[in-house]
Amino acid sequence: MGGRSHPKLNIAGRPIAQKYCEGKVKRILKRKLKVLEIAKREAYASFAYLCLVLYQIFVIIIILLCNS
Secondary structure, X not given: OOOOOOOOOOOOOOOHHHXXXXXXXXXHHHHHHHHHHHHHHXXXXXXXXXXXXXXXXHHHHHHHHHHO
């Protein structure tokens, strides 16, 4: 039969299971956890800043109400 022969997809010398060995998976998971922790810290910082601003506005309103 004529036609082209299709190249093998796994042409590397080692099987796919070895390319994604346990150490590499652990590193990828560790990196993702680090990104999630940074995002969580930034969210907490934003929330803390918002609480501080709201507290300052509340104090200003109380002072204005007491003076009037």
